[in-house]
Amino acid sequence: MKINCKNKSLFFMLIIVVFFTGCGTVDDFKVKVGITNTNFDYMNDGNVKKITIENTRDKSYTFIVKDEASISEIYDILSNAKVVEEKISLDPDYIFRIEDKNETIKEFYYVAGVDKTDSANFYNSNESYIVSKRLDNDIIKYFWNIRRPSDFNTVYYENILKSIDKYKNSIEDKKVGINILDDREVMKFILTLDIEEFKNKLPKNMEILDKEKNDSYDVIMNITTTGYTSKIFKCIVEFVDKKNNTTYKYYIVNNYAEGEWDYAFTENLPPSGF
Numbered sequence: 001m002k003i004n005c006k007n008k009s010l011f012f013m014l015i016i017v018v019f020f021t022g023c024g025t026v027d028d029f030k031v032k033v034g035i036t037n038t039n040f041d042y043m044n045d046g047n048v049k050k051i052t053i054e055n056t057r058d059k060s061y062t063f064i065v066k067d068e069a070s071i072s073e074i075y076d077i078l079s080n081a082k083v084v085e086e087k088i089s090l091d092p093d094y095i096f097r098i099e100d101k102n103e104t105i106k107e108f109y110y111v112a113g114v115d116k117t118d119s120a121n122f123y124n125s126n127e128s129y130i131v132s133k134r135l136d137n138d139i140i141k142y143f144w145n146i147r148r149p150s151d152f153n154t155v156y157y158e159n160i161l162k163s164i165d166k167y168k169n170s171i172e173d174k175k176v177g178i179n180i181l182d183d184r185e186v187m188k189f190i191l192t193l194d195i196e197e198f199k200n201k202l203p204k205n206m207e208i209l210d211k212e213k214n215d216s217y218d219v220i221m222n223i224t225t226t227g228y229t230s231k232i233f234k235c236i237v238e239f240v241d242k243k244n245n246t247t248y249k250y251y252i253v254n255n256y257a258e259g260e261w262d263y264a265f266t267e268n269l270p271p272s273g274f
Contacts, residue, residue, distance in 0.1 A: 037083050039127065042100065043075040052097040053140060057181060061188040074139055081122060081129035088119040090192045094140065112136040113193045149228040152189050155254050155261055157198050160223060162263055163237040163250050164203070171239065174218035177209035178202070185225040218243050231256045234274065
């Protein structure tokens with residue numbers, strides 16, 4: 001028997017009614033159809049004392065969430081997280097510590113901006129969830145009270161690529177480790193997802209430096225940010241050639257004007273006022 005459009009609507013409404021009748025509440029219904037989980041229910045009713053969020057690359061960048069409205073919003077995001085078996089292979093960007101009124105702490109690792117995946121981006125040794133990037137967009141960025149350089153990703157990674165392009169004739173046959181994770185000034189701005197996207201733009205003989213393989217690189221490329229505002233970004237890119245025992249530097253000043261960034265490179269000697 002064929003079901004026309006009107007009957008289809010009634011049919012699906014009937015299914016929903018059956019679900020609601022069996023579950024009793026909207027939240028229970030969401031659990032039954034896999035929209036939510038109950039693993040974070042301990043966060044309800046004012047049971048959470050505070051939530052500490054720490055940047056894994058810059059531990060000085062840590063903030064504490066105490067107000068009930070923000071805790072409730074975090075609970076809403078986590079309760080709608082999907083429970084999965086497998087954890088994502090990317091390095092975490094943040095550590096979440098949820099502390100209740102009895103001072104019991106549950107700790108989770110979070111990879112920001114990655115929610116279109118089958119692997120958990122919010123996890124600990126016992127629990128694994130796919131959490132919406134609202135956690136980053138609505139919570140972390142709301143409390144981010146530091147000045148992030150305008151177009152940070154564009155300027156920062158473009159400086160590296162332009163430096164490579166200028167120096168590539170000296171390193172095209174050498175293995176290069178790009179050391180960005182020691183750039184103290186901007187570690188808090190660097191996210192795992194951005195690093196993964198940047199890797200795809202690198203020549204085959206280059207990779208993000210792995211300190212455990214430090215001896216395997218012929219050249220170490222260091223990036224040191226020396227200052228930034230919303231209109232200017234300064235950094236030093238240094239190539240340390242271990243084979244030839246030489247060091248070569250680019251002093252870079254980026255200025256923002258008329259809707260675009262200008263990239264100015266000075267070789268080996270800093271420009272006036274740097």
